Amino acid sequence: MLDKHNIAVVDDHTLFRKGLISLIKVFPNFDVILEASNGKDFIQRLNPEQLPEIVLMDISMPEMDGYATCEWLKSHYPSIKVLALSTMDAETAIIKMIRSGAKGYIVKDADLSELKLAFSELLSIGFFYNELVSRKVIHSISKIVEDNDAVTALQKLSDNELTFLRLSCSEKTYQEIANEMFKSEKTIDGYRAELFKKLNVSSRVGMVMYAIKNGFVEL
Amino acid sequence: MLDKHNIAVVDDHTLFRKGLISLIKVFPNFDVILEASNGKDFIQRLNPEQLPEIVLMDISMPEMDGYATCEWLKSHYPSIKVLALSTMDAETAIIKMIRSGAKGYIVKDADLSELKLAFSELLSIGFFYNELVSRKVIHSISKIVEDNDAVTALQKLSDNELTFLRLSCSEKTYQEIANEMFKSEKTIDGYRAELFKKLNVSSRVGMVMYAIKNGFVEL
DNA sequence: TTAAAAATTAGGGTTTTCCCTGTTTTTTTG
DNA sequence: CAAAAAAACAGGGAAAACCCTAATTTTTAA
Numbered sequence A, B: 001m002l003d004k005h006n007i008a009v010v011d012d013h014t015l016f017r018k019g020l021i022s023l024i025k026v027f028p029n030f031d032v033i034l035e036a037s038n039g040k041d042f043i044q045r046l047n048p049e050q051l052p053e054i055v056l057m058d059i060s061m062p063e064m065d066g067y068a069t070c071e072w073l074k075s076h077y078p079s080i081k082v083l084a085l086s087t088m089d090a091e092t093a094i095i096k097m098i099r100s101g102a103k104g105y106i107v108k109d110a111d112l113s114e115l116k117l118a119f120s121e122l123l124s125i126g127f128f129y130n131e132l133v134s135r136k137v138i139h140s141i142s143k144i145v146e147d148n149d150a151v152t153a154l155q156k157l158s159d160n161e162l163t164f165l166r167l168s169c170s171e172k173t174y175q176e177i178a179n180e181m182f183k184s185e186k187t188i189d190g191y192r193a194e195l196f197k198k199l200n201v202s203s204r205v206g207m208v209m210y211a212i213k214n215g216f217v218e219l
Numbered sequence C: 001t002t003a004a005a006a007a008t009t010a011g012g013g014t015t016t017t018c019c020c021t022g023t024t025t026t027t028t029t030g
Numbered sequence D: 001c002a003a004a005a006a007a008a009c010a011g012g013g014a015a016a017a018c019c020c021t022a023a024t025t026t027t028t029a030a
Helices: A012-023 A041-044 A068-075 A089-097 A113-122 A130-148 A150-155 A159-166 A174-180 A185-199 A202-215 B014-024 B039-045 B068-076 B091-099 B114-123 B131-146 B151-155 B159-168 B174-181 B184-198 B204-213
Strands: A005-010 A030-036 A054-058 A082-086 A106-107 B004-009 B030-036 B056-057 B082-085 B104-107
Touching: A005 A012, A005 A041, A005 A113, A012 A113, A012 B014, A012 B114, A030 A041, A030 A068, A030 A150, A041 A054, A041 A068, A041 A089, A041 B068, A054 A068, A054 A113, A054 B159, A068 A082, A068 A089, A082 A089, A089 A106, A113 B014, A113 B204, A159 A174, A159 A185, A159 A202, A159 B174, A185 A202, A202 B204, B004 B014, B004 B039, B004 B114, B014 B030, B014 B104, B014 B114, B030 B039, B039 B056, B056 B068, B056 B114, B068 B082, B082 B091, B082 B114, B091 B104, B091 B204, B104 B114, B159 B204, B184 B204
Parallel strands: A005 A030, A005 A054, A054 A082, A082 A106, B004 B030, B004 B056, B056 B082, B082 B104
Antiparallel strands: none
C-alpha cells in the first residue's frame, strides 16, 4: 500500500469546499487531512505533526485572505506548496498570488483532470503553471518592460492607502473617510492622488472599479 | 428499493459543479441525471423523457444566466423546481431569482445539511425559504409598503437609464456620457436623479457598486 | 545624530457631481 | 383630439471631487 499525499483545502464557501474534498478523495493517491474556511482558521488548525504537502487555497476569504495566508506559509512553512484557487482570472490576482509564494494557480472552472495534473506537477517539479497563468505572467512581464515599476507599484499599497481604497468603495465622502481614519482631509487627498498614480486611474469611480476587479474589496 | 429523485446541476465552474455532484451522490435518495455549464447548455441537454425534479442552478453564468434559464423553465416546464445557488446574498439577486420562478435560494457557503434540507422541502412543500431568504424577502416587502413600486422599479430601468448606468461605470464624466448618448447634459442629469431614486443610492460610486453587484455591467 | 525620505497637512483654484425647481417637447391613452 | 404622462431639457447654486504647489512633521537610514 502506497502512502497518500496530504492535501489541505481552504475555502470559505462550505459547499464548494466539501465538494472539492469529495472529489479529491476519489483520487487514489491523495488524501485531505485538513479543511478550513479561511486563512486564520487554517493556521489554527495546522498541526506541525502532520503537515499537508499541498494547500489548495481560495484567494478571497473573510478574516485572512489567500495572499496573507500564502505569505505566512512562505515564512513559516516554505516547503508547503500552495495551489491558488480562484474564480478570478485577473492578471493582477494571479501575479499577486504567485508573488505571495503560490506555486500554482487554477481557476474554479477548470476540470478534474487539470486539478489532478496540478497536484502531480506540484509534487514532481514543484510548480504548476498552465497556459492561462503563463500567458498572464508573460503579459505582466511585457508590461514591466514598458513601465519599469507598474507591477511592483500595484503590489505596494500602504496600509493607509488600502484602507482608504476600501472605504472609497462606498457612498462616504472623502471628508467622512478622513474622520473615520482620524486623518486630515488633506492627507486623504494625498492617498487619493497617490492611488490615482499607482493604479493608473483618474477618478474615484475608476479607483473603485479597479479595487473590485482586483479583489481589494468584498462585494 | 426506493427510486431516487432526479437532480440537475447547472454551474459554469466545473470544479464546483463536479464537487457538488459528488456530494449529492452521497445522499441516498437523490441522483444527478444531468449537468450543464450554463443555461443554454442545460436546455440543449434537457431530455423530455427523463426530466429532473429539481434544478440546482447558479445565477451568474456565461451565455445564458440563471434568471433567463429560470424564466424559460417557468414557461416550458413549470413543474421543475429551481433551487438557486449563488455566492451573492444580495437582496436584489434573491428577489430577482424568486421572481424568475425559483422555488428556493441557497448560498454557496451553506453546509451540506442545508442543501439536503432544501431538497427535502422542495419535494415535500414545494419551496425552500430559509432564514436568509425570508429576511431579504420581508425586507423587500417592507420596502414595497414604503414605496409602492420599489421592487418593480428596480426591474424596470429604461434602455436609456441602463445605457447611462453602464457608461457610468467608467472614468467618463457625465458630460462625456451625454455626448456619447446624443443627449443634453440635463437629460443625463435626469437619468442620474431617477436612478438614484430607483436604486436607492446617493452618489455615483453607490450607483456603480449597485450596477456591479447586480450584474448590470461586465467587469 | 543628522541628512534624506516618507507621511501628513495646508492653501487655493478648477471641474464635476449633486440637487433643487421649473419649462418644453414627445408619447401615451381615454 | 385632448388630457395626461413621460421624456428631454434648463438655470443656477451648493457640495464634493480633483489637482496643483508647498510647508511641516515623522520615520528611516547613513
